[in-house]
Amino acid sequence: METWVLITVAAAFLQNIRSVLQKHLKGVMGTTGATFVRFGFGVPFAIAFVAFLALGLGYPLPRPNGGFFFWVTIAALAQIAAQALLIQMFGYRNFTVGTAYSRTEPAQAALFGLIFLGDRVSGGTIAAIAISLVGVVLISVARSATGTASLLRSVFSRTAALGLASGTMFGVAAVGYRAASLSLGGPNFMMQAAVTLLAAILLQTAVMLVWMRLRAPDELARIRAAWRISALVGLVGATASFGWFMAMTLQSAAAVKALAQVEMIFTFGSSVLVFREHVNRLEIAGCVLIVAGIVVLLLV
Template sequence: METWVLITVAAAFLQNVRSAMQKHLKGRMGTTGATFVRFGFGVPFALLYMALLAVVLARPMPVPDARFFAWAVVGGIAQIAATFLLVHLFSFRNFAVGTAYSRTEPAQAALFALVFLGEKASAGTLVAIAISVAGVMVISVARSVVSVRSLFLSVFTRTAGIGLLSGTCFGISAVAYRSASLALAPSLPAPDYMIQASYTLVFVIVLQTLLMLGWLVMRERGELARIASAWRPALLVGFVGATASFGWFMAMTLQQAAVVKALAQVEMLFTFASAVLVFKERVNRLEIAGCTLIVIGVLALLMT
């Protein structure tokens, strides 16, 4: 099995763990604080990973150029915007529709990669992406009053628009991160996906931390005290989050962002499994159908 596949599955599992931890933290702080923890407390671990590569393993460090900084800044800001839009969806009663549309990220990433990078995907890959995206969308509405038919008819509603925009920002960030990481390769003696991914992660996560810290100081200063009081679980969230992000960045350095994000839909299977096995929740037919589509899409992706 290829390296990027193993890294992506591991990163998807860790992201599922991180999301569960962040939901726990939301009981102790607001949405912005719980979002900041993902970045701010991940900085030490991102720096540690890069130090291990550069100092312990003596990997040569890249020399960033203007192209790297441009793509990294675009990716970092797009990811923050995507996260805020996704969180904003939960303030709507029919948020399931918007959440489902936000899951179109892999398909949108494929489009942006074609437009901005000229990366083409095979017909088989596009079909696999479409199948996995459909599966995730079905699961997203499986426990709401929304039907699969009404989901596709609601494309012009406000929640669908916010969801699509969230997916757009996630897709842009994925393509931007891959572009930033690849931009470092010419400055190295030989391409090194680990150091390229690590360097990109450090720059992006520090940028995101500073931007969000500035927002908290100016607009939500009370969150800082709540974050500080929960530093121990927050540190664990930072560790898992940074490790997952390192995995994403490595995978997207090795493979097209759209393909990585399509395989990353297995995160929904992990979420589904934990809901059934740990929380003993019942499943319905739509959820089973959605999981089946994801599995089919992932298998088709690996075969192509």
């Protein structure tokens, strides 16, 4: 099995754990604070990754260039914008619709990868993205009053627009991170990914700190009070991001994001095995389609 596949599956698993931890944080702080900890508390671990590769394994540090700083800035800001759009979408009654549309990220990443990086996507990869996307949509609407017919009718709704915009920003971020990492030109995919992660997370932390100081200063005290769980979120989040960046250095963002839909399986498994939640037919069908899409992706 290819290296990027193993890394992507591991990153998806860690991201699921991070999401569970962030949901816990929502009980003690606001959305802004819970979002910040994945960046701010990830900085020490991002530094540790670079230090280990440089001092422990002896890999030389790459020299960032103008292209690197351009792409990492675009990607880091796009990722923040994508999160903000998702948060705004949660305020709407039918946010499930928007969430489903936000999962169009792999398809949009394929388009942006072709436009900006010349990444070619095979017909098999496109088919895998389409199959998995249908599965994700089924799981997204399975536990709500929103049916697939309503999902299709809502194409021009504000919630759908927010979801699509969020997916667009996530797609831009994925392609931007791949472009930034590739622009370093060496010494290897691990160091390129680690340096890209460190630059991105430092910028995101600075932006979020300024935002909180101006718009939500009370969040800083709540973050300090919950520093232990926040540090765990930072560790898991930074490690997951390191995995994403390594995978996207080795493979196109579209293929990585298509395989990353396996996170939905992990989330579904947590709901069933940990929280003992009921399973319905749409959820089972969605899981089957996601697995089928991943199988197609791995076989092409």
